[in-house]
Amino acid sequence: MTRPNFFIVGAPKSGTTAMADFLDQHPQIFMGPKELNYFCPDLFRDPARVRTEADYLSWFADAGGAAVRGDGSVFYMCSQEAARRIHAFDPAARILMQLRNPIEMLPAHHSQVVYEGFEDIADFEAAYDAEADRAAGRRVPPACPLPLILNYRRMAAYAEQVARFQALFPPDRIKIVLFEDFQADLPAVFREILEFLGVDPGFEARFEVVNANKKVRNRALMAFMRETPDWVTRIGRLVMSEKMRYDLKELIKAANTKFVSRPPMASDFLARLRRDMAPEIEKLGDLLGRDLGHWVSRPDQ
Numbered sequence: 001m002t003r004p005n006f007f008i009v010g011a012p013k014s015g016t017t018a019m020a021d022f023l024d025q026h027p028q029i030f031m032g033p034k035e036l037n038y039f040c041p042d043l044f045r046d047p048a049r050v051r052t053e054a055d056y057l058s059w060f061a062d063a064g065g066a067a068v069r070g071d072g073s074v075f076y077m078c079s080q081e082a083a084r085r086i087h088a089f090d091p092a093a094r095i096l097m098q099l100r101n102p103i104e105m106l107p108a109h110h111s112q113v114v115y116e117g118f119e120d121i122a123d124f125e126a127a128y129d130a131e132a133d134r135a136a137g138r139r140v141p142p143a144c145p146l147p148l149i150l151n152y153r154r155m156a157a158y159a160e161q162v163a164r165f166q167a168l169f170p171p172d173r174i175k176i177v178l179f180e181d182f183q184a185d186l187p188a189v190f191r192e193i194l195e196f197l198g199v200d201p202g203f204e205a206r207f208e209v210v211n212a213n214k215k216v217r218n219r220a221l222m223a224f225m226r227e228t229p230d231w232v233t234r235i236g237r238l239v240m241s242e243k244m245r246y247d248l249k250e251l252i253k254a255a256n257t258k259f260v261s262r263p264p265m266a267s268d269f270l271a272r273l274r275r276d277m278a279p280e281i282e283k284l285g286d287l288l289g290r291d292l293g294h295w296v297s298r299p300d301q
Contacts, residue, residue: 001057004032006070006094006197007039007086009165010077011158012149013108014100015182020072022190022207028199030066032059038071039086040079043146068094068197078148078155083164093173094197095165099284100179101295102156102277107265109155118144125269128152153276159283176288 006029008016017034024031038056041047063069076082077097086093100108110127113119120141121127127150133139134150148154165174175196182189186207194201265273278296285292 001054002060002063002069003057003090004060004069004071005090005092006068006096007076008070008072008074008096008098009082009086010074010097010161011099011105012074012155013105013112014074014098014179015177016072016074016098018208019096019098019177019182019190019193020070022205023068023070023193023197025205026068026194026199026203028066029068029070029197030060030063031070031072034072035074036071037073037075037146039082039089040073040075040146042081043075043079043148045140045145045147049145068199075146075149077161077165078157080164083168087168091169093169095169095174096177096193096196097162097165097174098177098179098182099158099162101292102158102280103270103273103295104179106152106156106273106277109149110152113144113149117141118146119150125266128269128273156277156280158280159287162284162287178290 008020010016020031020034023029036051036056036059037043038051038053041050044050060069073082076086086095106128107124110119110124114122118141119127121130130139131151131153134147135154137147140147140150144150162176175193177189177193187204190205190207191201194203274296281292281295
């Protein structure tokens, strides 16, 4: 069976969905659906959600002769096991990490998990303050399949996450992109990634906004899609393939979505978040050999 050989491993809300979409336009690249999460079984509270290898590889059956077959799953970075499992699967795999200032990433991530129905505390400050309870297994919504994604400080521990991959993969197999560079000169960053992947770097993609901040129009419909009754699932399996069911859910999800601006954080909470994130940002800067001090001091956050 056709096997992926390229992994976009994170981080959340750092342009990975857009980049997967842009890369998928390239004739030498095939991207499977986002968030297959096959290599991070340690994050799931329900082992039944973890796919078999055959199920996982079936998503790449249509890759044809694509030189690059990609899996984009942003929670691989925060998994304790994903780096090791991906390396065992393919030691020569290429790894792409896109990293965003955690002071910006965390509220965007919170908004996303609220939208998905995985987070039931709509106010980011209150959700951030609940993480001690969540880390102890308390106050985790039943609908959240990966409790770690509600531990916001752990999600922002980039240096530790990057180091896990660097310990296993050689430098020429890892590409790290900062979200601010992605925003400042997307065509140049895209070309760099194509060169990293060893495909035609002259290809010009259609760059469009993907995965902007959003809210659910009808939360009951979203809950129904997330926890579909068994009888509906059984009927669906009789008449549609897994890919067809996935595509149908994505269409319904898109119709049930509205795009909105995210409200600004209170100034005192923003100051606290900056203090909390400063040590992690400094560690990442040291690891990358890049001064990231402006991440803490930006006045427009």
